[in-house]
Amino acid sequence: MPRQIIIDTDPGQDDGVAILLALGSPADVEVLGIVAVAGNAPLPRTALNARRIVALAERTDIPVFAGCARPLLRDLVTAEHVHGETGLDGHDFADPTVDLQPRHGVDFLIEALSGPHAAVTLCFLGPLTDLAMALIKAPDCARGIREIVLMGGAYFEVGNITPAAEFNIYVDPEAAAVVMRCGRPITMLPLDVTHTVLNTRERLARIAGLGNRCGTAVANMLNFSERFDVAKYGWSGAPLHDPNVIAYLIDPTLYAGRTVNVAIETTSELTRGMTVVDYWGVTERPANVQYLRSAQADGIYDLLVERLGRLP
Ligand code: RIB
Numbered sequence: 001m002p003r004q005i006i007i008d009t010d011p012g013q014d015d016g017v018a019i020l021l022a023l024g025s026p027a028d029v030e031v032l033g034i035v036a037v038a039g040n041a042p043l044p045r046t047a048l049n050a051r052r053i054v055a056l057a058e059r060t061d062i063p064v065f066a067g068c069a070r071p072l073l074r075d076l077v078t079a080e081h082v083h084g085e086t087g088l089d090g091h092d093f094a095d096p097t098v099d100l101q102p103r104h105g106v107d108f109l110i111e112a113l114s115g116p117h118a119a120v121t122l123c124f125l126g127p128l129t130d131l132a133m134a135l136i137k138a139p140d141c142a143r144g145i146r147e148i149v150l151m152g153g154a155y156f157e158v159g160n161i162t163p164a165a166e167f168n169i170y171v172d173p174e175a176a177a178v179v180m181r182c183g184r185p186i187t188m189l190p191l192d193v194t195h196t197v198l199n200t201r202e203r204l205a206r207i208a209g210l211g212n213r214c215g216t217a218v219a220n221m222l223n224f225s226e227r228f229d230v231a232k233y234g235w236s237g238a239p240l241h242d243p244n245v246i247a248y249l250i251d252p253t254l255y256a257g258r259t260v261n262v263a264i265e266t267t268s269e270l271t272r273g274m275t276v277v278d279y280w281g282v283t284e285r286p287a288n289v290q291y292l293r294s295a296q297a298d299g300i301y302d303l304l305v306e307r308l309g310r311l312p
């Protein structure tokens with residue numbers, strides 16, 4: 001039986017690729033809904049972009065909700081310098097053929113998690129604001145969480161938006177701190193993993209060579225968003241971030257790590273949003289996160305290319 005999942009996302013080209021990977025894998029994951037959150041771009045943009053992606057894949061049956069428009073406490077920080085003005089630059093999308101759902105995304109999360117037999121896997125590809133709000137508004141909904149799988153954090157690879165912090169955690173560190181304490185299983189795909197999964201020319205050519213609409217869109221999106229990171233890091237390709245969340249759900253053997261304590265820095269401005277990972281167990285803090293640290297990049301791309309090839 002496929003896992004029931006909800007994707008909370010701030011598209012963002014890599015978010016879009018993650019959503020398409022999920023839509024190309026119906027035997028592995030059943031997407032109950034998509035919640036857009038402010039992050040890479042303001043909420044109106046990320047909500048529009050989520051609608052664009054489901055329309056591209058001809059999956060307008062999947063409900064798209066708007067979540068929170070700003071972090072719990074802090075002003076919103078966005079990343080148009082990476083993702084472009086629209087948040088999804090690089091590919092010319094048709095206007096989406098599906099409207100936003102009228103309910104707030106946080107209320108959708110609470111409702112989906114509150115059923116008597118709910119066992120939903122929550123996939124977080126952006127800031128954790130929506131989940132923190134749901135846990136604060138309706139704490140009992142945590143019972144319906146099977147697992148939280150999130151792209152975020154860094155430890156051995158340090159930060160990308162500051163020297164200390166990864167973007168998703170940095171944008172809303174207070175929300176991340178609420179989630180780390182929720183008591184449900186958490187799996188983290190940090191920069192330590194994503195910085196080893198690179199969009200090399202050869203890999204992007206394989207995706208472009210699929211010849212279908214979704215493959216072409218993915219190649220165009222990644223060719224745009226990678227220019228910033230290739231210039232920054234000088235690597236053979238930009239890191240592929242969010243699709244690792246879905247690839248992990250489909251084939252967890254592609255990844256390895258250990259369950260350790262992860263805590264979030266929320267007071268210092270210098271290290272705001274740092275994920276403090278007790279990887280060697282030097283404290284008594286509870287082991288609350290499966291912190292993944294390595295990945296099989298070739299296997300991940302083989303999976304991504306194969307599943308994208310199943311889409312329109
Ligand atoms: O740090 C990478 C993360 O920030 C990814 O989720 C990317 O989409 C941006 O949101």
Ligand code: CA
Binds near residue numbers: 125
């Ligand atoms: Ca994202």
